[in-house]
Amino acid sequence: MNLTEIRKIEHLNICLNQEVQAGDTLFDDVHLVHQSLPETDLEEISTSCEFLGRKLELPLMIAAITGGCEEARQINEALAGVAERKGLAFGVGSQRAMIEKPELTPTFSVRSVAPSTVLLGNIGITALKQVSPDRVAQAVEAIGADGLCVHINPGQEIFQNEGDDDFAGCADALAGLCTAVGFPVIGKEVGNGISRQAAELLKKAGVAAIDVGGLGGTSWTLIDSIRSGKDSSRFRQWGIPTAASILEARSAELPVIATGGLRNGLHMAKAISLGADLCGIALPFLRILSKDGVQGVENYVDALEQDFRHALFLTGCKNVAELRKVSVILGPRLKEWVIQRKLDR
Numbered sequence: 001m002n003l004t005e006i007r008k009i010e011h012l013n014i015c016l017n018q019e020v021q022a023g024d025t026l027f028d029d030v031h032l033v034h035q036s037l038p039e040t041d042l043e044e045i046s047t048s049c050e051f052l053g054r055k056l057e058l059p060l061m062i063a064a065i066t067g068g069c070e071e072a073r074q075i076n077e078a079l080a081g082v083a084e085r086k087g088l089a090f091g092v093g094s095q096r097a098m099i100e101k102p103e104l105t106p107t108f109s110v111r112s113v114a115p116s117t118v119l120l121g122n123i124g125i126t127a128l129k130q131v132s133p134d135r136v137a138q139a140v141e142a143i144g145a146d147g148l149c150v151h152i153n154p155g156q157e158i159f160q161n162e163g164d165d166d167f168a169g170c171a172d173a174l175a176g177l178c179t180a181v182g183f184p185v186i187g188k189e190v191g192n193g194i195s196r197q198a199a200e201l202l203k204k205a206g207v208a209a210i211d212v213g214g215l216g217g218t219s220w221t222l223i224d225s226i227r228s229g230k231d232s233s234r235f236r237q238w239g240i241p242t243a244a245s246i247l248e249a250r251s252a253e254l255p256v257i258a259t260g261g262l263r264n265g266l267h268m269a270k271a272i273s274l275g276a277d278l279c280g281i282a283l284p285f286l287r288i289l290s291k292d293g294v295q296g297v298e299n300y301v302d303a304l305e306q307d308f309r310h311a312l313f314l315t316g317c318k319n320v321a322e323l324r325k326v327s328v329i330l331g332p333r334l335k336e337w338v339i340q341r342k343l344d345r
């Protein structure tokens with residue numbers, strides 16, 4: 001087993017057994033306005049949307065979790081199967097392990113259980129300085145993915161013993177990749193959020209969408225400090241809360257994926273009302289799968305769908321596009337963020 005494979009197993013074990021969430025999404029500071037006369041039938045509301053030109057039944061992606069070991073293969077297969085049956089998008093974890101060791105490819109391959117799912121590959125941005133666009137494209141093609149998430153994780157790398165904290169030249173490497181490949185590339189934070197400035201740099205590099213990976217959910221500074229023993233206590237609240245990051249990122253006028261601490265269908269509705277096009281959830285899927293199996297995961301997706309549908313109904317919206325246009329009331333912390341950062345709402 002090489003270092004990357006060992007790291008994957010340690011990440012899974014820490015996420016399953018320890019407290020790994022930190023910070024506040026600020027979704028409590030987003031208020032949707034109740035409409036007593038929705039003039040629509042709850043059952044006729046459409047929760048479907050389009051992402052990368054394809055239809056999803058719910059604006060939801062099972063965000064990148066794993067790959068690179070036997071346990072990961074089972075997790076990917078189980079969760080991708082749920083994504084296929086429920087019409088969600090699905091992301092595999094970092095494919096670095098399979099680029100280093102091609103025999104690990106099957107631990108990322110989910111097409112046999114998810115033939116029509118919108119499937120995204122994954123690689124870290126610092127790896128783009130060492131791995132050519134051709135090799136990255138081969139990894140994406142090897143699993144039949146429709147696009148690639150490039151994770152951007154400076155907060156994680158500095159607390160990892162083996163972390164790569166040289167981010168100089170990363171934006172150029174990303175731009176080189178975006179120009180060279182024929183599939184959409186998504187710039188993806190993993191828990192510290194994307195600022196307006198970062199969103200503009202990502203747009204300039206040529207990404208097709210931005211996953212904000214905001215503060216308030218799984219904390220990679222925390223997880224990797226548990227592994228390394230480095231003290232990350234002063235950085236637990238570091239980052240841009242997910243709700244604020246949606247508003248920051250949407251200024252770049254690219255599709256926005258809201259990930260980081262979304263836990264229920266009301267969080268999803270709030271994210272969409274702030275301007276997100278798609279929502280992403282990771283940690284709950286991993287934990288529910290481990291505790292309650294595939295049926296538990298399907299029940300969770302049904303509960304997300306039901307809450308989301310209820311939120312559409314109670315805001316008088318017939319579909320997701322209408323929800324993106326409703327007016328929202330911001331609580332004091334999020335409002336202050338918008339004012340001081342001079343963001344549009």
Ligand SMILES: Cc1cc2nc3c(=O)[nH]c(=O)nc-3n(C[C@H](O)[C@H](O)[C@H](O)COP(=O)(O)O)c2cc1C
Nearest residue numbers: 063064065093094151190217218260261281282283
């Ligand atoms: C066990 C685990 C492993 C993850 N591995 C990756 C990864 O390899 N690449 C990546 O881009 N994100 C990875 N993530 C981050 C998630 O995709 C997501 O951005 C983050 O966990 C925030 O969402 P959450 O609060 O719903 O968990 C991982 C998350 C978990 C829980």
